[in-house]
Structures are given as C-alpha cells and as structure tokens.
Amino acid sequence: MLASILASGLAMGAVYALIGITYNTMFSASRVVSFTAGQLGMLGGVFGSLFVLRLGMPMIIGLLFTFACCAIIGVITEIVAVRPVLKSLDQHLYVLSTLALALMIQQVTAIEWSTEPQPFPRIFGIGSGGITDERFWLPIVACAATIIGLELLYRRTLIGHAFLAIAEDNFAARALGLPERNLRIASYALAGMIGALAGFSGGALLLAFVANGFLLNFYGFIPVALGGLGNNRGAIVGGFALGIFQQTANFLVGGIFSSVVVFVIFIILLLAAPQGLFGASATRRV
Amino acid sequence: MQGVASAGATAKETNYASVAWSQFVPLVVVFVLAIVVPFVSNDYWVLIATRAAVYWVLVAGLNLMIGFAGQLAIGYVALLTLGAYITSVLAAGNVMPPVNPFIALGVAGLGGSVFGVIVGLPALRLRTFYFAISTLGFATIVTQTALAWQSVTGGGIGLPGPEFPAPLNTHWGFYYFCLAIAAFCTWMTYNVAQSRFGRALIAVRDADVAADATGISKPRLLIVVFLFCGALAAVAGGLFASLQTYITPEAFTFDLSVLFFIAVLIGGRGSILGPLLGTVILTLLPEFAAPLAAWSTFLYAVLLLVIVLAAPGGIAAAGDRSRVRSPGRPCPGRRSRNLRRPSHGCTLTRAVDYDSARRSYADQRRADHDHRHRAADLRRAVSGNRAPERLNSFVLLRLDQPDCRSRFH
Numbered sequence: 111m112l113a114s115i116l117a118s119g120l121a122m123g124a125v126y127a128l129i130g131i132t133y134n135t136m137f138s139a140s141r142v143v144s145f146t147a148g149q150l151g152m153l154g155g156v157f158g159s160l161f162v163l164r165l166g167m168p169m170i171i172g173l174l175f176t177f178a179c180c181a182i183i184g185v186i187t188e189i190v191a192v193r194p195v196l197k198s199l200d201q202h203l204y205v206l207s208t209l210a211l212a213l214m215i216q217q218v219t220a221i222e223w224s225t226e227p228q229p230f231p232r233i234f235g236i237g238s239g240g241i242t243d244e245r246f247w248l249p250i251v252a253c254a255a256t257i258i259g260l261e262l263l264y265r266r267t268l269i270g271h272a273f274l275a276i277a278e279d280n281f282a283a284r285a286l287g288l289p290e291r292n293l294r295i296a297s298y299a300l301a302g303m304i305g306a307l308a309g310f311s312g313g314a315l316l317l318a319f320v321a322n323g324f325l326l327n328f329y330g331f332i333p334v335a336l337g338g339l340g341n342n343r344g345a346i347v348g349g350f351a352l353g354i355f356q357q358t359a360n361f362l363v364g365g366i367f368s369s370v371v372v373f374v375i376f377i378i379l380l381l382a383a384p385q386g387l388f389g390a391s392a393t394r395r396v
Numbered sequence: 397m398q399g400v401a402s403a404g405a406t407a408k409e410t411n412y413a414s415v416a417w418s419q420f421v422p423l424v425v426v427f428v429l430a431i432v433v434p435f436v437s438n439d440y441w442v443l444i445a446t447r448a449a450v451y452w453v454l455v456a457g458l459n460l461m462i463g464f465a466g467q468l469a470i471g472y473v474a475l476l477t478l479g480a481y482i483t484s485v486l487a488a489g490n491v492m493p494p495v496n497p498f499i500a501l502g503v504a505g506l507g508g509s510v511f512g513v514i515v516g517l518p519a520l521r522l523r524t525f526y527f528a529i530s531t532l533g534f535a536t537i538v539t540q541t542a543l544a545w546q547s548v549t550g551g552g553i554g555l556p557g558p559e560f561p562a563p564l565n566t567h568w569g570f571y572y573f574c575l576a577i578a579a580f581c582t583w584m585t586y587n588v589a590q591s592r593f594g595r596a597l598i599a600v601r602d603a604d605v606a607a608d609a610t611g612i613s614k615p616r617l618l619i620v621v622f623l624f625c626g627a628l629a630a631v632a633g634g635l636f637a638s639l640q641t642y643i644t645p646e647a648f649t650f651d652l653s654v655l656f657f658i659a660v661l662i663g664g665r666g667s668i669l670g671p672l673l674g675t676v677i678l679t680l681l682p683e684f685a686a687p688l689a690a691w692s693t694f695l696y697a698v699l700l701l702v703i704v705l706a707a708p709g710g711i712a713a714a715g716d717r718s719r720v721r722s723p724g725r726p727c728p729g730r731r732s733r734n735l736r737r738p739s740h741g742c743t744l745t746r747a748v749d750y751d752s753a754r755r756s757y758a759d760q761r762r763a764d765h766d767h768r769h770r771a772a773d774l775r776r777a778v779s780g781n782r783a784p785e786r787l788n789s790f791v792l793l794r795l796d797q798p799d800c801r802s803r804f805h
Contacts, residue, residue, distance in 0.1 A: 143525045190701070191701070194705050195704070195705070202468070202524040202525070203704050205468050205470075205524050205525055205528050206468070206661070206700060206701075206703075206704040207701055207704045207705065209470060209528070209700070210697045210698070210700035210701035210704065211697075211701065213654060213693065213694075213696075213697035213700070214694055214697045214698065214701070217691070217693050217694035217697060218694065221690060221691070221694075324532060324535075324536060324650065325536055327529070327532060328529060328532055328533040328536055331529045335526065335529075365544055366540075366541060366544040366545050367541075369536075369537045369540050369541070370537055370541065373533055373534065373537050376530070376533065377514065377515075377517055377518060377530065380517075380518045380521070380522060380526060380530070381517055381518070381520075381521060384521045384522050
C-alpha cells in the first residue's frame, strides 16, 4: 500500500512540479503569472493522443510535434495575452488576458477534440500494472530530465545566462543590449515545451482530458505558491510534497475529501507563509 | 463668514444629490421595465427574465468585489453551486428532516458567506493572482465534491431543486419573487456604493497603501465584502436550483463563472447600472444567437480579451471619461515604467508598489525634469543604488491621488 501511494504520489508530484516550472519560466521572463500553464499541460496530453493514436505517428515524431505545437501556443500567449498588458503590469490585467486565452484554448479543445477523457498511448510498454508501470516512473524521469536540462541551459549556455539576466534585472539586462523581447518569446516557447512534457509524460495517468486544464492550473500553482514565485527548486520540492500528500490523503480520508484537505492546507499555508516556504521574505510595501 | 460656508456646503450637497439621483433613475427605469415584462410577453420570456434576475443577485455582489474592491474572483460559480446544493439538500431532506425552503435559502446564505470568507482569505495578504487561483481551486473542488459525495448530493444523477409554496410556484409568482430579491440586492449594493464604505473599497482597489495610510483597514473591509458577496451568491444558487427544478454538477460549469465575470467587466468598474445591463445582455444573447450556443463561452472569452486589451474600463467608462484612469499616459517616465528592477525572488507586491510609485514620480516630474530623470534612472540602474526611489515613493504616495496631484500643479 505504502509503495503504491509513493509511486502514484511521486508521479503526480512530478507532473505538478513540471507545471510549476512552466509557471516559473513564464514568470521569470515577464513578471506575469499565466493561466495558460495548466492548459499547456492539458494540451500535452491531447496533442500526444491526437498525433500518436489518432494520426498513427511514431512515438518520437508525435512527441516532437507535441513540443512544436505547445511551443507555438506559448509564443501566442506571449504575443496575444502578455505583451499588450506589460505596459500596465500594476493593473493586473494579465490575470484577465491570460484567463481569456486559457478559456479560448479550453473551449476550442472541448469542441474540436472531445469533452470526455480519451485514452493516451503507452509509450514504451514497460511494466504492465503494478508500481513499476511506466505511467508511474515516466513523469519522474521527465521531471528529472527537465531539471537537468534547465540546469545545463542556465549554467552552461550563453542564452541561458541571458535568460537569467532578464529574470534577475530586466533593466540592467536591457542596458547591456540584450534583446529582451526575443528572449521573452524564447522563454514562452520553452515554457510551452515544459508544459507539453508534463502533459505527455503524465498522459497515462491523467488521460487526454480537456478538464485537466484548470485542474492542472490549480494543482500546478500550489507548488509555485509554496516554493515562492520564480523559484524552480521550491516548485520541485513543493510539487513532490503535494503529490505525496494528496495521494496519502486520498488513501486516508477517501477521494471525496482529499481535494478539500489539499485546498484547506493550501489556504492555511498561504496565510502562514504568503511568500512561500522557500521564497524571499522581504516585502516592502512602500 | 458662516453664511458663505453654509452656502458652499449646500451647493456641495445638491451636487452630490444630483449625482446620486442621476445614477439612481436608470436603475428605477430598469426595475419598472422588468415589472412589465410578464404583461407584454409569454411564459418563456418570463423564464429568461427570471434567470437574469437570479444571475443579477449574484452579479450584484460580485460587482462590489470586482468592480469596487478590485478582487478578481474568477471561480464564483462555486458559491452558486454551494448555495444550490445546500438549499436543495435541506429542502429535500437528504441528511435531516426536510426544512422549509425559505429557511433552507437562509441557511444557504449563511453557508455561502462563511465559504466566501474562507475562499477570500488569501486576498487579505496576497494579491490578485493568488486570489484568482484560490477561487478557481474552490470551483474545481466544489464540483468534485458534488460529484463524489453521492449519499448527500446524488452524485452525477443530481437531486431536485427546492419548491417554494403556493403563490411562488408559478412562473409569474417565482419571477416576482426573484425580481423582489434582485431589487433588494440592487438597493443594498447601491447604498454600499454611495456610502463611505464604497469609497473605501475604491480606495483599496486603486491605492491600497494610501488607503492604509488614511486609516482604512483593508482586511476588515474585504471580509465584510466577502461575507456579503458569498451570501448573495449562495441565495442566488438556491433560487437557481428552484428555477432549474433539478440540479446536477453539470449545470454549474465554469462557463457560468465566465458569464458573471464578464457581465461585471463589460459594465465597468465602479458602476451598478453597467453590470446590470451586462447581466441582462449576456443572459439574452444565447436566445438570439442559437446557432452559436456551442461557441458562446469561446465568444465570451474573446470578448474578455478584447475588453481587457481595448477598453479596460468597460461600458460605464466609455460614458464617463473623467473617471477612467488612463492606462498608459505618455510621459517621460513611461519608458522606464516596466523596467523595474526585480531582485531575485522578488514578490509581486513589491514589484507593483514600486511600479506605481515610480509612475507617480514620473508623472510629477514630467514637465521639467525629463532628461535629469532619465539620466538618474539609468545611473541608479547601473549603480544598483535605490535610495532615491525609496524616498520618493514614500513622499509621493499622497500625490498618486488625482485630486491631490492637481492641487500641486
């Protein structure tokens, strides 16, 4: 029992952590928290199922196409919903504009795809049932790969350094001549791919289901809120903690109340540590 | 001397009175039109009008929250669901002996206000997106619970809505009952909007630090608003359940939330007539555009995007230019506005306050300090020395208010 709680908890946690990283990638490039993060996760599953099951593409080609489509959605987010409202960031219009875009994505998916959960293909076909099943370890592998990939990108490459510079000090980065707008677009494309990976690797658990969008929006934001906005390490720790906590609650109090428990804990944690457990605590009001 | 003063005071009062009057008359006109609806149409349109009235009960509260207090509650359908289920479950007697539907409606109101506050708690300490996400989370959880808790809510099969006693169980009777409640809600929110309570809400929305400095307690104010809005939303839910006669979790999709939300935004911030018209229009729209029914939420979303990008003020702002805070006035400081200096792990709150202080600073100095300002900006950014802003933001906060600013020019 313990093993299966751990397996499913870690797997769900990995998906949440990846969505959290998607939020963070968008946030650090633009200071905008976008509702499209969860939708990208949903689209990862839907596109995966569409390309591999419906159109019968090989797995790797399907994955590449999913990446490409979600990267495009990410760029569209930047152009349509983020760039026009950056001028007046203090009015929080981005909450509305990204929500509107997320709703549009969801509605188009619901009408053109399906409102019912659709099956997701098995990727390797390793381990049927049991806790060694690929649906449990695949999200964890994807999460680890993303962490390593991002670390290499941010520490070893020039463009990674440029991302960090934009996130750290937008003004100084621009003064140095960094192309802020292009880097922002690149960040949104990257965020789209991370979201796609979350949906694709978690496809066997979550299925290709249109209602996953707002669900992932909420459960993916909890790790970000716990870890502090823009803090990837916090999001990963928070994501796994949430996944295990949720599955434990599922086992202890049953499916009805586990989400209630998660919600209550989320509210209490936000009240106790508004900037997240790992976030910077320095808030200056004036 | 005294005479002059009192004459001035009288003039001011008549001015206020005429403003209040001009805002009150259209509401009365809408109410009178609503009364005559059953006399000039058939039962079908009475049903639609009832739905508009029920929606308005919720939107009236939501308007105070979004339009006045500026809290973006996006998952408000959750409180409608909650109210509908509390009323129906109590009236149907699933957990205890059946109670009178009016009492059930009252209990739903109480429950709604309690949950309204719980959902709103993050808004007291954190800003915008956190509150938006917590209401969104609440919406998903209420639906999941309604689906899973079969012994009480009937799960996916649902349960019958409450039926009100004799005069109210006809189309006409129920319509006038809902209309009366809607009118009462309008009257209450109107009073709130006209009082210092409403002005305090606007102050919290536009400049919460300045509001704090003038002695407005944001948490206390917001908790009262959450109580009130939650109660209205849950009562609307009870009425909705009775109107539908049978409720399932599918009746409360997120699409409804979007409808409420957009009704307020179309109407514009700080107006009551605007959201009222918005609610009526959005309720009627699917009746006239039946082929587009499947795409209605998509169209609402497009509408939302267009409103946000083109006219953040809504209809009301279009009629009243003076009240609009222009979103991006050209001024020398503007270029530097989104070039905040977000330090690592910087919070939303901080970036925002810093930003608004920076803008007021730029506005102040735009006439004669253009070059010096830019140069200073650049210098500060390069050297990383932020002492000047700190001082300026502190001093100039008072000047962020349009009235104060004109006094200094």
